Amino acid sequence: MVPTFREADNLPVLARRIDAALSGSGIEWELILVDDDSGDGSEEAAEKLAQHLPVRMEVRREPPRDLSLSVLHGIRIGRFDRIVVMDADLSHPPERIPDLICALDGECDMAVGSRYVSGGRIDQGWSLWRLLNSYGATLLARPLADCSDPMSGFFALDRRMLPDLEQLRPVGYKIGLELMVRGRLRVVEVPIDFADRDRGASKMNLRQQLNYLRHLKRLYLYRFGGLARVLSFGMVGVSGFVIDLVFYLGLQALGLEHRLARFVSFWPAVSWNWWLNRRVTFDDRPRQAPTRQWARFVIASLVGLGVNVGSYLALTSYVAVFARYPLFAFFLGIALGGGINFLVSTLYVYRWHSASKGGSNRETSACSDAVPPREER
Ligand SMILES: Nc1nc2c(ncn2[C@@H]2O[C@H](COP(=O)(O)OP(=O)(O)O)[C@@H](O)[C@H]2O)c(=O)[nH]1
Ligand SMILES: [Mg+2]
Incomplete structure (x- = not known):
């Protein structure tokens, strides 16, 4: 499932790459897009895709606009128990989906697409500031979970292993971290090449970064x-x-x-x-x-x-x-x-x-x- 907000331009490429990655793998799939009423043509794009691919878009019309709530909604409404969560902007390579799903067959509850595990990579063009920011934010979350990329938004899990979703209290972006910590999920990491988005704009901003700190504090209090x-x-x-x-x-x-x-x-x-x-x-x-x-x-x-x-x-x-x-x-x-x-x-x-x-x-x-x-x- 993919949370989306103003990603109309990315949806066709995303769906096509997922289709290419999964067709022939023997994995039955559907692509659930949970959109926060983008109004940028995303709905029309999804409708068009749905004509020849198993694509379904759910639009949340009630505020608050929220990535994590969208993901939780997507997890609830999926047809299958195994769910992969990823971003729409193609930062997460759809080609790794089979590996994530396969990893779930082992001794784990959650398979995380990781930039920082050996074999993983981030885009070459990151500025020093962005690198420091990302490493710093990751470091802060490290004591909470046994995962080198606990902030990753690319992960697979089995819905039956999750805690009661109503009990979750994510503030901000890091729903994967929330699930990992509160669900006490056993994590395995799958290395990925993380790409920067080509189209559309990131919704990450200072407010979200502050939310991340607040989220961390809650999880620390919990642990x-x-x-x-x-x-x-x-x-x-x-x-x-x-x-x-x-x-x-x-x-x-x-x-x-x-x-x-x-x-x-x-x-x-x-x-x-x-x-x-x-x-x-x-x-x-x-x-x-x-x-x-x-x-x-x-x-x-x-x-x-x-x-x-x-x-x-x-x-x-x-x-x-x-x-x-x-x-x-x-x-x-x-x-x-x-x-x-x-x-x-x-x-x-x-x-x-x-x-x-x-x-x-x-x-x-x-x-x-x-x-x-x-x-x-
Ligand atoms: N439904 C929903 N999706 C969102 C929201 N904010 C961001 N997203 C989606 O979440 C994913 C990650 O967001 P992005 O802006 O790329 O964050 P970044 O990767 O941290 O820069 C993308 O698929 C976005 O479209 C939101 O408020 N609601
Ligand atoms: Mg992104």
Whole structure:
């Protein structure tokens, strides 16, 4: 099945290549396209194809437009139990479909078309930024699943091995990862050559990337419980440190005196941390007025900083071992300061509304997978 949005130009080539790959393989197949009401001639193209190929298009006319929900819909309505999911833009070679299906005969629940397993490849033309982005995003998902390309959108599975689809909570693009993690599916990888799309435009954007982080956080919560929130907070802290450093050095390069640069660089870093924690680490908490929450986060950060530096000074002044090895005090200070910042953030900055009587907010939140309100998606 293929989720589609504005892929009219790709559909004929896709269907033809799938047909060529499967005819003569002995595999009985149908191509299900779940389209989010593209209005670009996709429906007409599918109708034309359906005249001589087993092609069926389902159009979702109700919002929200959503790739993952489209895939789940396609899985539900398929005629066969074995289902291959792939993109319409020919990034995923249809010629590998038989290998994916064949792999399902082994000891696995899901066969993933993988770019990063040995033998797999990506298009030569990727910029360094895109490579780093892709590797970074993949690395973040690695602890969740035993798969070198957990973000792949090209996979085969047997519907009978899946968990209850109603229980799934994908936010964004990575439905394969969602199925892998929540279904606890055993994965095998099939190497693929990943090609860049020729026609049409990618629907990946900053919002989707943010959704990916939120999705990851949910899956981490699911797998690792409360530790996941600490980890997310820590990762946001690290990214804030990078911003701090970039501004600190950048401003000096622009001629600012180093103490002033130090003072100024704190603000973009703390603001970034506040925003990312709001959108990812604590995205299941009720939204509060940004300015007030930002100010509270600044306070939490300053308290954390105070504890960090204060404990460093105290330890190196009064404890012999730290006086001897100040680097230990440096790290301990960071851990203590970060811990305090996390506590204050959890209990004060991103707290549940105190007005919620009887903890009704808490009920949804106790389930770490609570679906956020619509406007947050
Ligand atoms: N039904 C549906 N399909 C989508 C949506 N967004 C993207 N797609 C399809 O999902 C596949 C992957 O999307 P693409 O834009 O190529 O993402 P990229 O490969 O990450 O750049 C393509 O077949 C798209 O047409 C959506 O909102 N709804
Ligand atoms: Mg694509």
